[in-house]
Amino acid sequence: MKLVYYIPSLFISGGLERIITFKANYLVENYPDYQITIITSEQLGKKPYFNLSPKIKHIDINVPFDQPYNQSKLTKAIKFPYRYMLFKHRLSKELKELRADIVISTLRRELYFINSIKDGSVKIAEFHVTRHSYNIGSRKSTNIVINLIKKTFNQYYINQISKLGKFVILTNEEKHNWPELNNIKVIGNPIVINTDKVSNCSSTQVIAVGRHSYQKGFDLLIKSWNLIAQKYPNWILKIYGDGNTKEIIELINQLKLSNNCILEHSTPNIVEKYLESSIFVLSSRFEGFGLVITEAMSCGVPPVSFACPCGPKDIIKDGEDGLLVENGNIEQLAEKICYLIENEDVRKEMGKKARINVERFKIENIAKQWDDLFKDLLSQKEKH
Numbered sequence: 243m244k245l246v247y248y249i250p251s252l253f254i255s256g257g258l259e260r261i262i263t264f265k266a267n268y269l270v271e272n273y274p275d276y277q278i279t280i281i282t283s284e285q286l287g288k289k290p291y292f293n294l295s296p297k298i299k300h301i302d303i304n305v306p307f308d309q310p311y312n313q314s315k316l317t318k319a320i321k322f323p324y325r326y327m328l329f330k331h332r333l334s335k336e337l338k339e340l341r342a343d344i345v346i347s348t349l350r351r352e353l354y355f356i357n358s359i360k361d362g363s364v365k366i367a368e369f370h371v372t373r374h375s376y377n378i379g380s381r382k383s384t385n386i387v388i389n390l391i392k393k394t395f396n397q398y399y400i401n402q403i404s405k406l407g408k409f410v411i412l413t414n415e416e417k418h419n420w421p422e423l424n425n426i427k428v429i430g431n432p433i434v435i436n437t438d439k440v441s442n443c444s445s446t447q448v449i450a451v452g453r454h455s456y457q458k459g460f461d462l463l464i465k466s467w468n469l470i471a472q473k474y475p476n477w478i479l480k481i482y483g484d485g486n487t488k489e490i491i492e493l494i495n496q497l498k499l500s501n502n503c504i505l506e507h508s509t510p511n512i513v514e515k516y517l518e519s520s521i522f523v524l525s526s527r528f529e530g531f532g533l534v535i536t537e538a539m540s541c542g543v544p545p546v547s548f549a550c551p552c553g554p555k556d557i558i559k560d561g562e563d564g565l566l567v568e569n570g571n572i573e574q575l576a577e578k579i580c581y582l583i584e585n586e587d588v589r590k591e592m593g594k595k596a597r598i599n600v601e602r603f604k605i606e607n608i609a610k611q612w613d614d615l616f617k618d619l620l621s622q623k624e625k626h
Contacts (some may be wrong), residue, residue, distance in 0.1 A: 454485030544592035546611030
């Protein structure tokens with residue numbers, strides 16, 4: 243079976259790049275009949291951040307839209323038509339030469355023409371965020387012209403997705419955000435870490451993981467931690483991640499939490515950090531899935547999470563292997579964290595259940611779902 247993935251680049255250490263690389267590596271190494279090619283357009287000669295299997299072919303068509311990053315909006319706009327034409331020509335040419343069985347889009351600029359490429363392949367897409375964080379169906383503006391543009395864009399986007407052989411999303415909750423579509427398939431993200439060790443959940447440490455951005459809600463977490471620190475000053479919150487830390491540091495200092503709320507840089511040894519912790523917290527305002535929840539659970543660490551869209555409600559069985567909190571409710575978040583701090587036996591039992599229940603997201607289980615989908619799509623194609 244010949245698969246082709248398109249993704250803008252592989253040199254970034256992002257979640258999409260990590261998942262695509264991890265899945266492709268597993269499929270090509272464990273399914274002997276698979277031949278996989280990954281096409282990028284903005285690699286710029288850089289090495290992929292995550293190691294690719296030598297069995298995977300990587301082609302870069304060299305059409306950088308967004309780089310250099312310091313180019314002005316005007317320059318980018320002026321150059322866009324030519325870049326887009328070149329991108330369409332080069333990607334179409336590669337796909338026609340490769341003659342794949344299945345082409346997987348990551349829903350970038352290629353979506354607007356990929357269905358029209360006559361290369362003999364079944365076209366599908368995988369969506370790694372949630373619809374309302376992608377400006378599709380987002381809130382209305384007060385500007386009538388902007389609303390008209392959004393509506394037109396929304397209709398065209400939906401029309402293109404509806405033509406795909408399958409539209410793969412990450413959660414059942416997200417499925418309800420796409421009532422216009424009948425080609426949806428839900429396949430969660432695989433756990434990308436592998437460890438036989440588990441936390442004993444006896445330390446006085448809580449962990450959160452993610453880049454410093456509005457989405458991740460660390461401002462909400464720190465305000466909640468302020469309530470917890472007053473009751474349990476010996477407990478420490480460690481937040482692992484990079485990004486714009488200025489506002490977060492200011493908030494920590496303002497609340498006088500510098501002794502028990504510590505910002506740490508992202509680390510390749512995140513498993514060790516989970517194992518050192520007794521509770522994991524997700525304070526995101528929205529997610530596409532919530533991969534860090536499954537990572538923590540695979541290390542036997544019980545999660546406490548906002549029930550944000552989308553992901554936590556699909557992953558966590560509330561009261562069994564973790565706790566869900568009303569989205570954005572910092573007082574309730576503090577209450578649920580305090581509950582696990584105060585009840586060590588409950589905490590440890592939830593950690594054990596988390597380790598067991600999250601196995602449904604192990605790569606061998608997720609890869610089987612993808613393999614079944616690919617085979618089903620090709621079987622349907624042969625019938626037609």
